[in-house]
Amino acid sequence: MITVTDLRKVYQQGKKEVVALDGVTLSVPKGSIHGIIGHSGAGKSTLVRCLTLLDRPTSGSVSIDGTELSSVKDSEIRAARRRIGMVFQHANLMDSRTAAGNVAHPLELVKTPKDKIRTRVAELLKLVGLEGFENAYPSQLSGGQRQRVGIARALASDPDVLLCDEPTSALDPATTDEILDLIQDLTKRLQLTVLIITHEMNVVKRVCESVSLLSRGRIVEHGALRDVAADLDSKLARALLPLPSSEPLPGALQRGPVLEILFSGASAKEPVLTGVARHFDIDINVLAGSVETLGGEQFGHLRVQLAENADVDAVLAYLHERGIAAKPAASAAAPVPVAAGSPLPASVLASGEQGGNS
């Protein structure tokens, strides 16, 4: 279990103070995967550096299973770090060491006996599916294999927490899925607490049980994946269940009120739309939709247009009665700039340039 309380980091830039983290609070229970999503400039990198104590936080605390990390003395910092395994975007392996040598690296630092290192390294490489690659140098491995070595190395010192900084941002989609599956599998098997920092919504969709949205050094939304996805007003829901832009509406369509509807859980399985159509005897036109399975539950996000004469309030009441989130679409003309499969849409985050974290 990792707990971060009111973490602040202020950098001094000449005479100006730059607030990189402005009171970040989060906690991740043991055995679960938490995603932190945000654009570059949101404070992700700073958060990582504070969690690993590469940078000392200005104030606030980081603790693992109740052991405080942020206030340890410099001499204890190394022992504290060994409780955190870290996976980097570009694996950051040593080019001069073989796969086995890289995994052995953290063990050598604490003078582990040679034969013990050998058995542990073989065990770890097997765990990440790299048996037989002991003597390969990083340059001879693919990006996905390098990341597997990185994960094995991160696990070498038996950490409680696995911190993944953009673990898949440099990988292709198929390899991304493999690595995420591996992380998920290891989390369950080793009862790790995993924190994944990313700008890719797909990573969150695939493995995270809970998620935080980091923007300008603050966590603006957080919660279990199914809760944030079920909230029609949350920015994360819009990113998790993106709808294509509604603009321009096909000209031939009738004029009528446009609604946004979000089904979740059980309600996603019921034929609610036809129910509305029958109950109010109106036509309904689906303009856009997105259906996903998130955290083991089915979610559907629809934009529908009702017949011109429809009683919008009555329809909304009918839907709410059945536990379905619905609201009039902000404005049919307002663009909802989201493309399915893309990273986090720019609109989700108040500002900050688009692009990867490095």
Added chain:
Amino acid sequence: MNDIFSNPVLAKALPEAIIETLQMVGISSFFTVLIGLPLGVFLHVSAPGGLRPMPVTNRILSDVIVNITRSIPFAILMVALIPLARALTGTSLGPVAASVSLSIGTIPFFARLVENCLRDVHHGKIDAAQVMGSTKMQVINKVMLRESLPALVAAATTTVVTLVGYSAMAGLVGGGGLGKLAYNYGFQRFDVTVMLVTIVLIIVLVQVIQLVGERISRGLDHR
């Protein structure tokens, strides 16, 4: 061809000159690496944003090094250092004495090269090492030096080649060796054969150093 073997100067003075040159290059290479390597590491580590920043010391050291390598021509530095050579070795003549000024001339040069090699080690690797709980010394030994080893060998090769050139200059002010031979016989006595043989020998020496250096460097490189 006959000229070469019958030339009395070559027969008598050449073997000695070769040995002297190798002595100068060997001794000064040894001390250059011995002192220049830690100096280069210190320059890198103490730089602002480094592993152990010491801005003032770093600044002063950098300035001293720039002045030795850039401002003072080697020929002048060498003459100026003759008293120091005498104090350290008891004589101002011969290859051992010349090695003092040769070393002092190339230590800053090599230290700078080392610093550049270390700077090229990707910062992510150092972060990774620190996160896994390395001490600063472990970061330096197991990451910085080990990861830049191929580049360090290449830098050492360049330095040794530079030393061959400097040793010829040192020969003129009492160091002996091939430089002195070429100057005394080739230049002052217009002995073209001596001049040519010296040139060829120096070219061969440089080529061998270059070749060996490249081989080692490539053998160590797994990128």
